[in-house]
Amino acid sequence: MSSASEILAAAQRKEVRGRWLLSAPALIVVLCAAIGPLFVVLLYSFMAKGDYGDVKMWQFSSEGWFSVFLNRDIFDDTVTLADAHLTIFWRSVKLSFITVVLALLFGFPTAYFIATRPERTRDVWLFLITIPFWTNLLIRTFAMMEVIRNEGILNSALIGLGLINEPIQILYTDTAIMLGMLYVYLPLMVLPLYASMEKLDFRLVEAAYDLYATRLKVLWRVIIPLVKPGIIAGSILVFIPSLGAYVTPRVLGGGKNMMLGNLIELQFGQGRNWPLGAALSITLMAIVMVAMLVYVRQALKGGNAHG
Numbered sequence: 001m002s003s004a005s006e007i008l009a010a011a012q013r014k015e016v017r018g019r020w021l022l023s024a025p026a027l028i029v030v031l032c033a034a035i036g037p038l039f040v041v042l043l044y045s046f047m048a049k050g051d052y053g054d055v056k057m058w059q060f061s062s063e064g065w066f067s068v069f070l071n072r073d074i075f076d077d078t079v080t081l082a083d084a085h086l087t088i089f090w091r092s093v094k095l096s097f098i099t100v101v102l103a104l105l106f107g108f109p110t111a112y113f114i115a116t117r118p119e120r121t122r123d124v125w126l127f128l129i130t131i132p133f134w135t136n137l138l139i140r141t142f143a144m145m146e147v148i149r150n151e152g153i154l155n156s157a158l159i160g161l162g163l164i165n166e167p168i169q170i171l172y173t174d175t176a177i178m179l180g181m182l183y184v185y186l187p188l189m190v191l192p193l194y195a196s197m198e199k200l201d202f203r204l205v206e207a208a209y210d211l212y213a214t215r216l217k218v219l220w221r222v223i224i225p226l227v228k229p230g231i232i233a234g235s236i237l238v239f240i241p242s243l244g245a246y247v248t249p250r251v252l253g254g255g256k257n258m259m260l261g262n263l264i265e266l267q268f269g270q271g272r273n274w275p276l277g278a279a280l281s282i283t284l285m286a287i288v289m290v291a292m293l294v295y296v297r298q299a300l301k302g303g304n305a306h307g
Contacts, residue, residue: 038285041278041281041282042282044064044274044275044278045064045065045275045278045279045281045282046060046061046062046064046065046275047059047060047061047064047274047275048060048061048063048275049061049063049064049272049273049274049276050272050274052272053268053272054274055274055275061275063275063276064273064275064276064278065279067082067273067276067279068082068085068276068279068280068283069081069082069085070082085263085280088259088260088262088263091257091258091259092243092259093243093287093291095174095177095178095181095259096238096239096242096243097239098178099182099185099238099242100189100235100238100239102178102182103185103188103189103234103238104189104231104234104235106186106189107186107189107190107193108231110129110190110193111190111191111193111194111197111230112193112197112223113125114194114197115194115197115198116202122198126191126194129187129190130187130191132183132184132187133187137184137247137248138247138251140184141180141184141247141248141251141252142251144176144179144180145171145252148170148171148179148252149171150167150169150171151167155167155170171254172253172254172257173253173257174253174257176252176253177245177248177249177252177253177257180248181242181245181248184248185237185238185241185242186238188234188237188238188241189235189238190234192229192230192231192233192234192237193227193230193234195230196226196227196228196229196230196231196233197223197227200223200226201226204222204226205222205223208221208222232295232296235295236292236296239288239291240292243259243260243284243287243291244261244284244288245259245261246259246261246262246265250262260280263280264280264284265277267280
């Protein structure tokens with residue numbers, strides 16, 4: 001028995017070594033292409049600011065992190081809250097959350113519609129959903145600008161129908177940024193939801209109707225708990241790029257309604273404050289991680305309650 005167990009243990013160790021060897025190239029790529037740059041950014045956040053951009057290597061300073069939430073007056077060193085940064089933080093989180101909610105409201109019925117079509121037509125509907133991915137993000141953003149600008153399609157249609165007398169100012173507002181992100185990231189919500197709904201056993205829905213459950217109860221007690229993994233995945237896929245969006249706020253916000261991505265780019269560009277830009281980048285990543293951990297934990301608690 002001992003020899004057999006030793007042979008089995010040796011075979012398992014050999015299998016584990018083989019798996020590590022097979023995964024080694026991917027691990028090296030992740031280490032060099034992802035973890036390495038993040039470590040450099042983290043290191044830069046603790047460096048002293050250079051005179052013309054860049055950083056003063058090996059001159060450590062906490063000024064970059066200090067400036068994330070606080071301001072120091074250049075005359076009397078008075079410390080105050082960095083109101084501009086806090087406003088941008090709040091705008092980024094708020095608009096990203098609203099985008100997730102709206103994407104879920106529009107994406108859920110869309111995914112349900114596709115999942116309930118005959119199998120021969122589902123691919124056609126999925127093809128239509130993925131068409132926007134064929135176009136560059138910047139082009140799609142300019143397309144949304146043409147829709148919501150004062151002389152655009154939306155205002156022209158409303159004026160033509162007599163619903164308004166003068167154009168509604170949508171462009172260069174938070175609403176414009178939110179609509180742009182919703183348009184850009186909506187497919188990222190639809191596809192995970194469809195993947196979950198495709199596996200849904202609709203006999204459970206029929207059984208609920210047979211037990212005289214209303215449509216609302218069927219949706220809340222049967223469908224949503226079963227497709228919750230798709231809801232979580234879609235929310236994460238929409239929230240993360242929305243929080244760090246750069247192109248959409250830049251174009252549709254007109255440079256006045258900045259988000260975190262724009263603030264970070266400003267520090268590495270015109271601001272020439274690389275330590276602050278690096279600290280803001282790490283802060284953004286921390287916000288994403290905390291938000292996702294809280295969201296997933298609450299979602300799992302809700303799933304256990306239904307289960």
